[in-house]
Amino acid sequence: MKQVFPHVEDLTGRRADVSLRIGDYPTGAWGIESRDYHVCVEVPPGAVGEERMAARIAIVSGETVLSQSPVLAEWTDDEALSTKINPRVAHYTGQAELAAAIQEGLAARDGGDTETATAKLGRAVQLATESGHGDTAKLLAMVVDVIDARTGTVRLKRSVAGVDAELANVRSVRTIRVTNE
Structure with missing residues (x-):
């Protein structure tokens, strides 16, 4: 729930x-x-x-x-029906994934696991870009160098000051409501 x-x-x-x-x-x-x-x-x-x-x-x-x-x-037994995801559910699931990717990426970075941090924060950049979370994408760009936002290709920045508190605040990711269309 x-x-x-x-x-x-x-x-x-x-x-x-x-x-x-x-x-x-x-x-x-x-x-x-x-x-x-x-x-x-x-x-x-x-x-x-x-x-x-x-x-x-x-x-x-x-x-x-x-x-x-x-x-x-x-x-x-209709595979097309059983795998169909409601667009509103998919939208919110993606936003929850964005919040989790940010938190897991920051935790991995803080723990010295640069490979996991890069993968998670890259996925966060990709999700933020796809879902229109421009402010979150800008904050992420302070932690990683974005090579390709569409594919989530990033490189961790070596030195980051003052951004962690702002990104940690994204733990709940302010969501954007979808309209019924």
């Missing part, structure tokens, strides 16, 4: 079991805002053509259910 807008934040560890099949994920106080979440649900295998309710997601305040929606799973 992850919040993906306005910031990426993993909520999985916050789960409080209500019963065997019900979990509560506290999201903190809300103001007048909108949030998006990415939920992963494991469902036992079913037969081709079978449809089953995999989950019911509800937004609850106190004892009041503010909104709820079923999540349905349908089994298919």
Whole structure:
């Protein structure tokens, strides 16, 4: 369970079991805002053509259910259907990958693993460029020399001052909402 807008934040560890099949994920106080979440649900295998309710997601305040929606799973042997990713899910998954690549790259660099740092920060540059995170790409360019942003080809800079705190702040990567088109 992850919040993906306005910031990426993993909520999985916050789960409080209500019963065997019900979990509560506290999201903190809300103001007048909108949030998006990415939920992963494991469902036992079913037969081709079978449809089953995999989950019911509800937004609850106190004892009041503010909104709820079923999540349905349908089994298919059509490879095109089973591998299709919803564009909104792909968008947010990419932003979570960007945040992880930055953090893993910085940690590897701090640990002296320049090969992993270069690979992770190169991937971060590629993702930032693809997803329109220009500010993040500029911060990354302070840590690496960008040879080819499209392919994520970079070279670690030897000396970097004052940028780590700013990049560490990108841990949650301010996400950009996609529109329904």
